Amino acid sequence: SLSFKMERKTIDLDQGWDYMQTGITKLKRILEGLPEPQFDSEQYMMLYTTIYNMCTQKPPHDYSQQLYDKYREAFEEYIHSTVLPALREKHDEYMLRELVKRWSNHKVMVRWLSRFFYYLDRYFIARRSLPPLNEVGLTCFRDLVYNELHSKVKDAVIALVDKEREGEQIDRALLKNVLDIYVEIGMGQMERYEEDFESFMLLDSASYYSRKASSWIQEDSCPDYMLKSEECLKKERERVAHYLHSSSEPKLVEKVQHELLVVYANQLLEKEHSGCRALLRDDKVDDLSRMYRLYHKIVKGLEPVANIFKQHVTAEGNALVQQAEDTATNHAANTASVQEQVLIRKVIELHDKYMVYVVECFQNHTLFHKALKEAFEIFCNKTVAGSSSAELLATFCDNILKKGGSEKLSDEAIEDTLEKVVKLLAYISDKDLFAEFYRKKLARRLLFDRSANDDHERSILTKLKQQCGGQFTSKMEGMVTDLTLARENQNSFEEYLGNNPAANPGIDLTVTVLTTGFWPSYKSFDINLPAEMVKCVEVFKGFYETKTKHRKLTWIYSLGTCHLNGKFDTKPIELVVSTYQAAVLLLFNTTDKLSYTDILTQLNLSHEDLVRLLHSLSCARYKILLKEPSTKTVSQSDSFEFNSKFTDRMRRIKIPLPPVDERKKVVEDVDKDRRYAIDAAIVRIMKSRKVLGHQQLVSECVEQLSRMFKPDIKAIKKRMEDLITRDYLERDKENPNMFRYLA
């Protein structure tokens, strides 16, 4: 056998360290930039092996601990002798450059020495739980160099930053390198960067912008100030990109925003001639967009802007309403109603205009949608010259939908307008009032064949249904359907007459049967109809009973139309009149002259109605009857005579009856419906909750009814009291503010 013994000579510590020193010295010379060739692999191996041997020798010659210490001391020595002196003699930018150089060198030194001493890393440090060589090296620099200089360095950096802010060119790469030191020296943590540099930088930036802001806010207009702010923020972001650590961005931006935009928000937005209000007034869309962009990123920053927006729109709306109100009081009645129509148009335009703002300037932000909505809700519920907005809107629709309406528009324009009107309805709280006015006017259009276009009629009902639900439009739809059915029914009636010639009344008769629930309620009087008409009624009744037996027909003569042939001296003229007017005129077929009282008795009408009728026939444009005395108004002592001398160039004339003011009745009907609605809501709520506090009941009631109207709190209370009397509810015995449902 071959015994193989490797004899290693024991290296003595001093001896070994002397050898290592040569390597260290060489390294230093390289770092100092002195002429020195690089380490070759043999040198490297030798150095490495020396360490290896000294660590693996048997005790007492295993020098791991000593070598570990000497490793650290090598750095300390170098730093004290060379690095620190070099740094201490320099200042400002020069110091920064030196520091960058020295740090770079140090890293190289650590890299090389730790390679030489690598064996320590493998076993020794783990066994003794000591910091690894890399860390030891960096810690030396931190403790000896960084700790002494970081404050000075920070000041120098900040000075350069401020110089750049003032417009001077600086060496950005240098700053980046310097700040990288702060990061790296943290050895995985950002603490050093944050505490030793960033916090100071942020304070400095804040005070820099605070100074700037305080002078700009005095001198600059709002748009200019915003432009500057935008520019500053842009520059600061660039700064971060170029040399600050990325984590500084949000903090720096926040500080800048705070000083420029938050601190002076009020002064900026409220600037008298250039602030938010003025920008809105002058339609400065770009500036407003900028304002949005700037304040969007600030917590609650948009609220004051939205508020000013809301106030502005409200003021504009109120001005329109006031204008209409003023015009109405200064002019005669009929031009006033035209003004009201103009108002609706203008409100629509206002809405279109500011919706564009909401969508474009304010990027569809909910805060601005809300502001617009609330603004419109304020002025859209104001009364103009005694008409509620609900009525105005209904009249506006009527004008668009009726024949010969005030608006001459293309189909597309009509569709568009109807769409917008329905949208406006959302802002009106008395939707049920609108529905009732609309229904009344729809009835008139349908019954007197004044509807311009069936498609438009149906189209708006569809839109209303979409916006307000099926219940809102169900009656109206029923009305439209009734008309269609009525036409069919008329055909059957004519067929019936054809088959029963004896039943024929001898007068062309068209009857429209309405389903009671759908149509507005109409008063029907027991007017004494002329015999011819009575026959018509009988005949139709006969026909109707062949179709259905279980329905009751109630005749609404006030809605009828009659075509009479007036046999005047000059020429016959066809008169298109209401049934009531016809009834009056037909009396003169048998008698030439009749007193007011005669007519009253014969027809069995009220004074109010009769005066209206006689006025339309004797004191208005077409004088079919001669009144004695020929004063301008009808009085109960007058007498009337057929005016055979009457003539007109037309062959057929319409003699209109002035429309009865339906407003009062509509309001009454709606109030009545509201009482039922409130009752129903209260009962519904109490039935499900059984016991409920007063305020909660009221608020739930309001909420349930809000889709159709805003109930008066007093009205709710009154209904509650009524329900108590009717034993639906009772007050709790212990707590007078609580109510119980009585089953």
Add this chain to the structure above:
Amino acid sequence: MRRSSAASKKKSDSITSSTTDLFRSGPSKATSKEMDRIDHLFNQYANTSSNLIDPEGIEELCSNLQVPHTDIRILMLAWKMKAEKQGYFTQEEWRRGLKALRADTLSKLKKALPELEKEVRRQSNFADFYAYAFRYCLTEEKQKSIDIETICQLLDIVMGSTFRAQVDYFVEYLKIQNDYKVINMDQWMGFYRFCNEISFPEMTEYNPELAWPLVLDSFVEWISEKQA
């Protein structure tokens, strides 16, 4: 006309044993002699044909007690008796009341009145008495409300001495307003709560958003307008 048929029979029967049987279970045991005197007193004022003390009888009683006919103490007496019909006392009610008051003679009854008043005015009893006063005025079968004029009188009697100002103002208001022709129990009790809970005439605690009856909301509004 409410009187128990048992009581009416009792008049002709010998009073002693059966009446004591009837009343022995009561909280204040009347002796048979006391009950005799109570019945005797009853008969002095009762209408012999109806066997009730009717309005005439009550008037006489009042004059004998030297208490005005419209005095609150008569109402309190009615309350004590749990009398059901205004203007009439049945024998049962009479017995109930006088037995409770331990009054079997007219002078004892007269002396008992101040004590009765004290008892009624105790907070724990007054609310009950107040409600009773309302019910007492409901004369018709299904009646639930009382006309304004009667209410005004009733308020004066029942609350006049303790809440003079509130009663005067409220009565004035009720007379000039047009919204209400009658007052129901809920509104009646509301006024009681109003007097007890709301300082007058400041009325700072009054909140119309709470469940106060609407008539009181309007009343408070009317006063505020008057004061303005």
